[in-house]
Amino acid sequence: MIMKQQRVADKFSEPVNSKTGYENFFDGVVAMCDNRVIDNELGELLKEYVSEWLAHNSLAEFDNFSDTAYSRTYLGRSKSGWEAIVMGWKRGNTTSVHSHPQFAGYNFADGEFRVEIFEPAGEGRARLVKTLEIKAPLSLYSVGEEGQFDNHIHRITCLSERGHSLHIYSDDALQGLTYEVVE
Ligand SMILES: [Fe+2]
Numbered sequence: 001m002i003m004k005q006q007r008v009a010d011k012f013s014e015p016v017n018s019k020t021g022y023e024n025f026f027d028g029v030v031a032m033c034d035n036r037v038i039d040n041e042l043g044e045l046l047k048e049y050v051s052e053w054l055a056h057n058s059l060a061e062f063d064n065f066s067d068t069a070y071s072r073t074y075l076g077r078s079k080s081g082w083e084a085i086v087m088g089w090k091r092g093n094t095t096s097v098h099s100h101p102q103f104a105g106y107n108f109a110d111g112e113f114r115v116e117i118f119e120p121a122g123e124g125r126a127r128l129v130k131t132l133e134i135k136a137p138l139s140l141y142s143v144g145e146e147g148q149f150d151n152h153i154h155r156i157t158c159l160s161e162r163g164h165s166l167h168i169y170s171d172d173a174l175q176g177l178t179y180e181v182v183e
Contacts, residue, residue, distance in 0.1 A: 005124040007149075009174035011096045017064060018074040019086075025053055026076030026084050029168060033082050038103045038170055043141040046168055050107045051139050059109050059164035062088045069093060070158070081171040089113070089158035089165070096178040097126055099150045101171035103143055106156070108136035111163020115140070118153040118179065126153045126179035136163065149175045 032045055064071045071088040081101075089111060097118055113134045118126035144151025149171070156165075167173070 006178045007174065008096060008098045008176040008178060011178055012069065012072075012174065014066060014069045014071060016074070017072065019062075022075040022084070025057075026078075028053075029076070029084055030078045030080070030082055033103075033170070034078070034080050038143055038146070040143055043103070043105065043143055046103075046105050047107070047139045047141055050105065050166055050168065051137060054107060054109045054137060054166060059086055059088075059166065062086045062164055064088055065090045065162065066093075070095065070156075075166075083169050083171075083173065085167045085169070085173070087165045087167060089160075089163040091158055091161050094157040095155050097153060097155045097181055098176045098178050099153045100142065100144065100173060100176050101149055101169050102146050102151060103141065103168070103170035104152055104173070105139065105141035105168040107139040107166045107168075108134055109164040109166055110136045111158060111165075112136070112160040113163060113165070114157045114159055116155045116157075118155070118181070120150070120153060120179075121182050124177070124179055125182045127182055133159070136165075141168075150177050153179055
């Protein structure tokens with residue numbers, strides 16, 4: 001029997017949070033993204049927009065940390081699918097090995113992180129190809145296939161006492177797939 005590959009949502013059972021007060025920031029994201037091609041040029045624009053915003057706005061009020069998982073707080077979700085999420089991290093919090101919608105931008109605001117990047121190895125498995133050690137501030141993004149949720153497989157782990165990151169996705173990130181790691 002072939003097991004159905006689990007989604008990020010299947011492996012994330014923490015409460016869903018959202019915060020108001022970030023409408024201007026999120027409207028700026030949507031204005032930049034709607035009705036245009038998702039490509040590296042857009043990735044660079046978003047990276048500049050988000051890192052500039054983070055340089056002037058602290059994420060300290062996102063203090064809903066948990067021992068068991070990173071926290072997710074939605075700043076906005078658009079009709080077209082775009083979403084912005086702040087993640088709050090404690091040392092040792094880690095994601096599943098998971099993939100993404102067409103666009104995934106992850107902007108480390110404060111803290112230190114390990115980002116492991118994987119390649120697909122078939123049948124819901126993935127193989128590690130690269131490990132990055134990151135000191136915030138730093139922004140990364142990936143552009144993949146339209147309409148797919150199996151783009152850019154990675155795992156993020158928090159290495160500092162606390163940390164925050166701000167993520168921009170072109171579609172519901174909880175629909176990303178999860179993977180079993182193989183050597
Ligand atoms: Fe991710």
